[in-house]
Structure formats: C-alpha cells, structure tokens
Amino acid sequence: MKQPYRYQGRQVPPDPQNAFRLGEGKISGYCSVALGALSLLAVLAYLYPSWLTTTELRRVYDAGQLQQVLKYGMYFSLFFGVLTFALNGYRRLGALGMVLTLGAFALGGYRVPVGPVEPRTLSLGVDWLILAFLGSVAVFTTLEKLFPKYRNQNILRPEWGLDLLYFCINHLAISAILIYANYHASHFDWAISPAVQGAVQAMPVWLQVVLIILCADFVLYWEHRLFHEVRWLWPVHAVHHSVEHMDWLAGSRGHFVQIFSERAMVMIPLYLLGASEAALNAYVAFAALQAVLIHCNLGLPFGPLKYLLVTPQFHHWHHGSEQPALDTNYSAHTVLFDRLFGTYHMPVAHWPAEYGTTVRLPRTFMAQTLYPLRQWLKRLR
Numbered sequence: 613m614k615q616p617y618r619y620q621g622r623q624v625p626p627d628p629q630n631a632f633r634l635g636e637g638k639i640s641g642y643c644s645v646a647l648g649a650l651s652l653l654a655v656l657a658y659l660y661p662s663w664l665t666t667t668e669l670r671r672v673y674d675a676g677q678l679q680q681v682l683k684y685g686m687y688f689s690l691f692f693g694v695l696t697f698a699l700n701g702y703r704r705l706g707a708l709g710m711v712l713t714l715g716a717f718a719l720g721g722y723r724v725p726v727g728p729v730e731p732r733t734l735s736l737g738v739d740w741l742i743l744a745f746l747g748s749v750a751v752f753t754t755l756e757k758l759f760p761k762y763r764n765q766n767i768l769r770p771e772w773g774l775d776l777l778y779f780c781i782n783h784l785a786i787s788a789i790l791i792y793a794n795y796h797a798s799h800f801d802w803a804i805s806p807a808v809q810g811a812v813q814a815m816p817v818w819l820q821v822v823l824i825i826l827c828a829d830f831v832l833y834w835e836h837r838l839f840h841e842v843r844w845l846w847p848v849h850a851v852h853h854s855v856e857h858m859d860w861l862a863g864s865r866g867h868f869v870q871i872f873s874e875r876a877m878v879m880i881p882l883y884l885l886g887a888s889e890a891a892l893n894a895y896v897a898f899a900a901l902q903a904v905l906i907h908c909n910l911g912l913p914f915g916p917l918k919y920l921l922v923t924p925q926f927h928h929w930h931h932g933s934e935q936p937a938l939d940t941n942y943s944a945h946t947v948l949f950d951r952l953f954g955t956y957h958m959p960v961a962h963w964p965a966e967y968g969t970t971v972r973l974p975r976t977f978m979a980q981t982l983y984p985l986r987q988w989l990k991r992l993r
C-alpha cells in the first residue's frame with residue numbers, strides 16, 4: 613500500500629545578524645535611506661510629471677495633498693538620519709539617507725511647483741512605485757509582524773534586495789504594461805456583445821465584482837497552468853518560483869514576459885464584460901491586495917475563507933518544492949478552478965517544508981531575466 617506523504621514543516625532558525633533590534637541605529641538608518649530615496653523620487657515626479665507619473669493614477673490622488681506627505685517624509689528622513697548618528701551605529705546608512713533628502717531639498721523640496729502635464733502615452737510609474745511601497749510596508753509588514761507564520765524570518769531575509777529590485781521595475785513599468793494589455797484586449801473587439809454588457813451593467817455592483825473575479829480567475833488559472841505544464845513556458849515562470857523565502861515582497865519576483873502576459877490575459881474578460889467603473893475599481897483593488905497578501909509570511913488561520921479564497925497557506929503550497937505540492941494551486945482569487953480541474957492541494961494542518969524550484973535558478977536579476985533564453989537555446993542545441 614502507498615504510504616501517505618509525511619509533511620515535515622519548515623524550520624527557520626534565528627538570524628540575529630540580519631535582524632532589526634531597537635537601539636542599534638539599523639532601523640533608523642534603513643528608515644532614513646528609504647524615506648530619503650522616496651522623497652528624492654517624489655520631487656523628481658513633481659518636476660517631470662509627464663515622464664514620471666501614471667495617467668491612470670493621477671486621476672485618483674491629489675498632488676497638492678501628497679506634498680504634505682512628502683514634507684513629513686523628508687523631515688522624518690532627516691530625523692532618522694540624525695538619530696542613526698546619535699545611536700552611533702550604522703552611520704553610513706544615516707549619512708546616505710540625509711544626502712538623499714538634502715538632494716530632494718536642493719531640487720525644490722516639498723514646495724516644488726507641480727510641473728506641466730503633457731499627455732504622453734508612455735511614462736515611468738514613479739508615483740505608483742512610491743505609493744505602493746509606502747502602502748505595502750505599512751499594511752503588510754505590520755500584518756507580518758503581528759501574525760507571522762515564521763517568527764524568526766527577518767524583514768531583511770535572504771534576497772530581499774533582489775525582490776525589491778523586481779518590485780521597483782514592475783511598478784515603474786506600469787504604463788507600458790497597461791498599454792500592452794489594452795492593445796492585446798482590443799484584438800477581441802469581435803467578441804463584444806452589447807446584450808451581455810447590458811446584462812452585466814444591470815447587475816448590482818457587488819454581483820459584477822463577483823462575476824469579474826470568477827471570469828478573471830478562470831483566465832488566470834489556465835494561463836498559470838500553461839506556464840507550468842508547457843515545457844517551453846516553464847523557464848519564464850520559474851523565475852517567480854525561484855523565491856525561497858516568502859513574504860510581501862516575494863510576489864514581486866517575476867519575469868517581465870510573465871508579468872506582461874498575465875496582465876494582458878486578465879484584461880480580456882475585463883474588456884468583454886463591460887462592467888461599471890466602480891466594479892472594475894473594486895476588482896483591481898481586491899486583486900492587487902490579494903496578490904501581495906498570498907505571498908506574505910502570515911500565519912492567520914482565515915477560518916472558513918480558506919476553503920473559498922486563495923489565502924497565504926494555499927499559495928505557499930503553490931510555491932512549495934515538495935512532491936505532492938508540485939504543479940498544484942494555480943488559482944489567483946478563489947479555489948474554485950483548482951477544485952474543479954483537479955489541482956487542489958491544501959493539507960490545512962501543514963505548510964511546506966521548503967520553497968523554490970527543484971532545479972535552482974541563477975540568483976541575480978540579469979541572469980534570471982536571461983534564464984528562459986538560455987534554457988531555450990540549450991534545448992535547441
């Protein structure tokens with residue numbers, strides 16, 4: 613008789629060298645650098661909004677009010693920089709933070725006049741990067757500290773810098789991704805049905821949101837499954853699976869081909885359903901938060917929701933490198949399609965012992981970006 617699989621659980625030993633401890637100057641040093649870098653970027657975005665801000669996002673925020681946030685960001689960066697020196701620890705970090713903030717002051721600081729906005733199709737999403745970073749750190753690191761799955765895992769866990777680089781690049785590329793996704797969806801003009809769109813628009817908003825979630829999930833399920841099961845596509849998606857430490861930043865790791873294709877595919881149902889703007893906005897917010905949440909180092913049990921929605925435990929199993937978890941849990945939003953198509957793996961009493969790919973990928977951004985190309989060439993030879 614076949615023995616049942618024995619789940620081991622994951623051991624994360626303490627790593628005091630990379631831990632944040634109060635009073636050492638390390639926390640204040642990193643805060644000073646982060647706020648200094650964001651302040652400098654924000655001032656540049658105010659100076660050159662046509663080049664450095666996102667058309668879709670500009671409609672949502674008030675640039676004038678955000679100058680107040682910038683003001684506090686700059687002063688706090690200086691405060692943390694001084695504190696780092698006072699604590700006599702990580703002085704280089706404190707100095708770097710202050711230099712970045714002084715650079716932001718030199719360029720006009722928080723009183724910088726908002727530059728003229730000329731409509732440009734392609735720009736860098738510096739505004740999206742800043743807002744998403746501040747929001748994610750505030751929400752997700754707080755959740756991870758309050759309800760960690762692995763208490764010993766540090767914020768600065770191995771390869772955090774690599775994932776931060778992916779985070780920055782993916783956010784800066786937002787307008788290129790949207791342009792490509794809209795262009796891709798426009799090929800499906802022929803499938804638009806005024807009758808279907810009319811019926812969707814007649815629904816209450818909450819029902820439209822549920823419908824979008826299900827349709828998007830169906831498309832994302834199959835797109836994701838193809839990336840796993842088509843031999844030629846796997847090297848692209850393997851980059852996302854090369855993370856070996858799960859947290860809010862880990863989900864950012866992804867090859868640009870995968871990121872562009874994912875957004876382009878999900879745009880098709882959104883385009884064809886013709887749902888109201890309120891429903892679309894609600895879906896986008898839900899999808900964005902869930903995508904980060906499911907990678908988090910989060911031990912919250914989620915109650916009955918875990919049988920309905922994709923939760924951290926469910927998606928952590930997708931990243932698990934143990935045999936029973938390989939090529940399972942493809943869904944992005946609900947567990948429905950994994951249940952339906954036989955790829956559901958959720959031993960609720962257990963979590964993976966290890967994350968990553970069975971064949972280890974190179975560990976730098978450049979090598980990972982070139983990884984699919986190298987694999988394809990190898991197979992051609």
Ligand SMILES: [Zn+2]
Pocket residue numbers: 836840849853930
């Ligand atoms: Zn996957």
Ligand SMILES: [Zn+2]
Pocket residue numbers: 852863907927931
């Ligand atoms: Zn993932």
